[in-house]
Amino acid sequence: MFTYGKTATNAIAVMSYLAAKAPHRVGSAVIGNDRDISPVFTAKLLSRLASAGFLNSQPGPGGGYALTKDPAKIRLIEIVALFEQIDEGSRCPFGATWCGHGAPCPLHDTIIDLGERNRRFLEETRLSVFQTQPSRAKQPQSRVKTAANKPAPNTKPRHSGKPTT
Numbered sequence: 001m002f003t004y005g006k007t008a009t010n011a012i013a014v015m016s017y018l019a020a021k022a023p024h025r026v027g028s029a030v031i032g033n034d035r036d037i038s039p040v041f042t043a044k045l046l047s048r049l050a051s052a053g054f055l056n057s058q059p060g061p062g063g064g065y066a067l068t069k070d071p072a073k074i075r076l077i078e079i080v081a082l083f084e085q086i087d088e089g090s091r092c093p094f095g096a097t098w099c100g101h102g103a104p105c106p107l108h109d110t111i112i113d114l115g116e117r118n119r120r121f122l123e124e125t126r127l128s129v130f131q132t133q134p135s136r137a138k139q140p141q142s143r144v145k146t147a148a149n150k151p152a153p154n155t156k157p158r159h160s161g162k163p164t165t
Contacts, residue, residue: 004122007045008083010037014045015054015079019071019127025064052082071127080122 013035018026032042046065049055054074055065067074080086092099092108099105 004080004084004086008080010035010041011045011049011079011083012076013037014042015049015067015074015127016130018055018065018067019074019130022067022071022131025058025062025066027064031065048082049079054079067127071131074127075123076125076127077119077122086119086122 014031014037017031017035028042028046029039031037031046032039035042037045046055046057050057050065053068056068057063057065077086092105092111094105099108
């Protein structure tokens with residue numbers, strides 16, 4: 001579980017898609033469809049990422065979005081920072097008045113450790129990891145059993161009637 005929200009998660013999904021397709025351009029509708037993000041929201045994310053200098057766009061046929069930098073030079077923390085406050089302290093589950101005002105809460109050390117590990121993950125992970133991942137085509141899942149996925153009936157081998165020696 002990561003400590004960033006849905007917008008940052010979707011931004012990483014968009015950027016990972018473009019990293020996997022680099023250096024080719026991809027249209028916003030294709031990205032949104034393949035990552036299951038609404039077209040309007042995909043367009044907003046792409047616009048913000050382009051404004052931040054991560055993407056360039058080209059309108060028209062053969063156009064679309066592409067990364068401006070090598071995926072190996074883009075860290076996840078840079079993407080998350082566009083959409084989340086990444087330097088806020090840990091939030092105490094006992095309330096804001098507990099930690100920092102006397103003894104720390106029973107979960108304090110665990111929460112601090114998780115926050116530090118999450119930050120390290122975001123700082124160390126680069127978009128290039130998505131270039132080696134196989135792409136998954138969207139496959140609708142059917143709940144209807146077909147003859148192809150039914151188990152074979154339990155049949156016994158027929159006995160020929162001839163005695164075996």
